[in-house]
Amino acid sequence: MGEDIKVSIRHLYKIFGSDPLAALQDVKAGMGKPELLEKRNHVLGLRDINVDMRAGEITVIMGLSGSGKSTLIRHLNRLIEPTAGEIEVDGEDVLAYNDEQLRKLRRERMSMVFQKFALLPHRTVLENAGLALATRGYGREEFESEANRWLDRVGLGGYGNHRPNQLSGGMQQRVGIARALTSNSEIMLMDEAFSALDPLIRTDMQDLLIELQKELHKTIVFITHDLDEALKLADHLVILNEGEVIQQDEPQQILLHPSDPYIEDFISDINRARVLRVRSVMEPNPNAEGASGDVEADDNLESVIAKAQGDTNASFRVMRDGKPVGVLNMKSLVRALVPTKASENGLRSTAA
Amino acid sequence: MASYDFVFDALGLRDWCDKDAAEGGGPMTMDQLLGQAAGGDGSAQTSIWDLPFPSLDALHDACNAMPQTRNVTKGLEEAFLGVKDSLKFILDPLTQPLSWMLEGALYGILNTPWYFVVPLLLVVVWAVSRSSKLVAFVAACILGMAFIDHYDYAMQTLSIIFVCAFLCVLFGVPIGIAMSRSDGMQRGTIPILDMLQTLPPFVYLIPLIFLFSVTEPKLYGIAIILYAIVPVIRLTDLGIRLVDKDVIEAADAFGMTERQKLFGVQVPLALPTIMAGVNQTIMMSLAMVVIASLVSAPGLGVLVLRGIRNLELGVGLVAGLGIVLLAVILDRVTKASLARINPEQSD
Ligand SMILES: Nc1ncnc2c1ncn2[C@@H]1O[C@H](COP(=O)(O)OP(=O)(O)OP(=O)(O)O)[C@@H](O)[C@H]1O
Numbered sequence: 001m002g003e004d005i006k007v008s009i010r011h012l013y014k015i016f017g018s019d020p021l022a023a024l025q026d027v028k029a030g031m032g033k034p035e036l037l038e039k040r041n042h043v044l045g046l047r048d049i050n051v052d053m054r055a056g057e058i059t060v061i062m063g064l065s066g067s068g069k070s071t072l073i074r075h076l077n078r079l080i081e082p083t084a085g086e087i088e089v090d091g092e093d094v095l096a097y098n099d100e101q102l103r104k105l106r107r108e109r110m111s112m113v114f115q116k117f118a119l120l121p122h123r124t125v126l127e128n129a130g131l132a133l134a135t136r137g138y139g140r141e142e143f144e145s146e147a148n149r150w151l152d153r154v155g156l157g158g159y160g161n162h163r164p165n166q167l168s169g170g171m172q173q174r175v176g177i178a179r180a181l182t183s184n185s186e187i188m189l190m191d192e193a194f195s196a197l198d199p200l201i202r203t204d205m206q207d208l209l210i211e212l213q214k215e216l217h218k219t220i221v222f223i224t225h226d227l228d229e230a231l232k233l234a235d236h237l238v239i240l241n242e243g244e245v246i247q248q249d250e251p252q253q254i255l256l257h258p259s260d261p262y263i264e265d266f267i268s269d270i271n272r273a274r275v276l277r278v279r280s281v282m283e284p285n286p287n288a289e290g291a292s293g294d295v296e297a298d299d300n301l302e303s304v305i306a307k308a309q310g311d312t313n314a315s316f317r318v319m320r321d322g323k324p325v326g327v328l329n330m331k332s333l334v335r336a337l338v339p340t341k342a343s344e345n346g347l348r349s350t351a352a
Numbered sequence: 353m354a355s356y357d358f359v360f361d362a363l364g365l366r367d368w369c370d371k372d373a374a375e376g377g378g379p380m381t382m383d384q385l386l387g388q389a390a391g392g393d394g395s396a397q398t399s400i401w402d403l404p405f406p407s408l409d410a411l412h413d414a415c416n417a418m419p420q421t422r423n424v425t426k427g428l429e430e431a432f433l434g435v436k437d438s439l440k441f442i443l444d445p446l447t448q449p450l451s452w453m454l455e456g457a458l459y460g461i462l463n464t465p466w467y468f469v470v471p472l473l474l475v476v477v478w479a480v481s482r483s484s485k486l487v488a489f490v491a492a493c494i495l496g497m498a499f500i501d502h503y504d505y506a507m508q509t510l511s512i513i514f515v516c517a518f519l520c521v522l523f524g525v526p527i528g529i530a531m532s533r534s535d536g537m538q539r540g541t542i543p544i545l546d547m548l549q550t551l552p553p554f555v556y557l558i559p560l561i562f563l564f565s566v567t568e569p570k571l572y573g574i575a576i577i578l579y580a581i582v583p584v585i586r587l588t589d590l591g592i593r594l595v596d597k598d599v600i601e602a603a604d605a606f607g608m609t610e611r612q613k614l615f616g617v618q619v620p621l622a623l624p625t626i627m628a629g630v631n632q633t634i635m636m637s638l639a640m641v642v643i644a645s646l647v648s649a650p651g652l653g654v655l656v657l658r659g660i661r662n663l664e665l666g667v668g669l670v671a672g673l674g675i676v677l678l679a680v681i682l683d684r685v686t687k688a689s690l691a692r693i694n695p696e697q698s699d
């Protein structure tokens with residue numbers, strides 16, 4: 001897929017307070033978030049963020065509440081101005097944009113989906129979906145077909161004349177997604193878009209997003225505090241804590257090689273068999289001969305365990321696009337199932 | 353000897369004080385007169401318990417060069433009279449359209465036959481409220497007042513309220529919008545609004561009487577507008593500031609201009625609050641139009657005033673009842689239209 005970088009963030013700092021530039025010196029000199037708050041009464045929002053987001057991929061930014069996720073995503077369309085740093089979109093310096101260029105960016109190249117939906121309550125679902133086009137100056141007749149197309153696509157055909165508050169939360173967020181899609185922008189920013197929904201609906205929406213992404217290949221920046229959601233959606237996962245990126249990589253790599261005790265803690269509770277893929281655990285070997293059969297590189301380990309029927313001596317030939325790419329033996333599979341931290345000191349496993 | 357002689361003596365100001373003592377220190381104040389009537393000369397050395405507050409009058413007793421309190425009121429009056437002409441020169445042409453509007457409205461409503469005016473009013477009520485019950489109630493009230501020959505008075509009162517409330521909205525909403533967009537503007541405006549709202553209604557009339565002649569409609573027009581414009585300004589400001597931050601953020605994120613945001617999002621979402629302000633503005637215009645009959649505002653207030661002046665109890669009470677009916681009508685109609693806006697967006 002596309003190796004070209006769509007959005008690039010370099011050395012981004014954000015400090016909230018009356019004199020952020022002075023506080024920036026302290027932060028660059030190494031002052032931490034609690035100290036900065038105590039000594040200078042400034043809040044450290046983001047510290048030295050460097051992230052590249054590739055075109056056509058879903059970049060998930062994950063972190064706990066207050067880690068600076070919303071602050072970070074709002075820098076991309078400059079709803080928040082940085083204290084220092086660079087932001088490039090398609091190689092252009094967004095921070096150098098004047099009002100007119102910025103508006104154009106927001107209208108045509110980036111759209112946003114919000115945690116609390118943020119639909120306009122006085123407009124119909126159709127008018128909400130067509131908001132981006134209406135804002136660009138198109139009349140209702142002009143945006144109607146486009147808006148209806150995307151409303152249909154997200155499963156809301158026929159609701160065009162309802163008011164948003166006549167719909168359930170899940171349906172409202174579908175309107176939010178239709179609104180972002182109707183704008184036809186290449187980049188979609190989603191700030192905890194599914195966090196306000198209950199679990200079943202949330203799963204539905206995640207599936208919808210994956211399905212849409214298969215066909216649309218947008219550059220999506222998705223924020224979540226939910227690890228399962230992050231692992232399900234992410235092509236590239238950025239983990240944020242206290243305003244700093246503590247690890248970013250492909251999700252599988254983070255699971256297998258967490259760089260930080262904080263992340264180890266974070267990932268110790270998930271169902272690794274379901275999340276880890278064959279390709280991350282196998283030994284690459286194009287001439288592999290599988291004893292117990294073939295598995296796909298993108299299968300998850302759970303399905304392999306089922307196939308092996310618990311036999312730890314089994315080993316499989318790993319196929320991708322019909323060609324052998326490696327070998328997976330059950331011993332390394334089982335080893336991969338044990339979280340790094342738990343294997344070291346058994347902290348979580350004794351607690352559970 | 354006055355109580356505060358020692359102050360001026362101590363400060364060595366005695367000479368300055370006595371310079372114009374020859375003139376007798378100006379006319380006596382009421383206190384001095386009372387003091388004389390009580391037998392003393394009012395300036396005998398008194399104990400510390402009787403030490404008066406060092407007010408201007410008390411200080412004047414000790415030192416003739418000090419001004420008396422009545423000089424202050426007099427000075428204020430003269431200052432006002434001094435700027436009056438230039439103020440009038442500016443305000444007169446600016447406010448003249450108000451007189452025309454009021455005269456026009458009064459002339460129009462009284463010279464259109466009742467069988468046009470009453471149905472027209474009912475159509476308006478229907479248009480804003482869509483409630484046949486309310487239309488029937490309004491019809492009963494107006495026809496009832498007409499039946500006891502209060503139609504003209506009631507219509508005069510109504511037309512003054514229409515004109516003034518319309519102007520309040522015309523000026524108040526933009527002022528409120530400006531306030532909501534700038535904290536500085538809000539800080540500057542709120543004290544003025546507080547003052548307008550706390551001044552007793554009669555106080556508005558005092559400077560206005562000096563500025564304009566009592567026969568001009570704009571005199572009471574201005575008084576009513578100043579008094580009634582406050583709620584619509586306040587609630588416009590409040591309504592816009594209370595618009596959901598998330599929705600505003602979404603509007604920004606989709607690249608709306610300030611203008612699109614104001615008229616496409618903020619004002620529509622603030623509309624219920626603004627309408628609540630309009631309702632209050634109308635009610636306050638009604639309160640003021642009655643008081644304004646003191647300065648020749650026509651309408652039911654004139655009858656109330658007659659009731660008070662001539663002790664005509666019945667006239668006053670019936671007119672008062674008419675005012676209550678008008679108040680109920682105006683309140684119900686504006687609330688009904690408010691209720692119609694509300695469910696349309698936030699249910
Ligand atoms: N306008 C602001 N003024 C001061 N501090 C702020 C402001 N906005 C955010 N912060 C601070 O910046 C930090 C990051 O906030 P942010 O909203 O980005 O967190 P988040 O990761 O999105 O959390 P959540 O999951 O709760 O949405 C927090 O400590 C917050 O208090």
Ligand SMILES: [Mg+2]
Nearest residue numbers: 069070071192
């Ligand atoms: Mg957030």
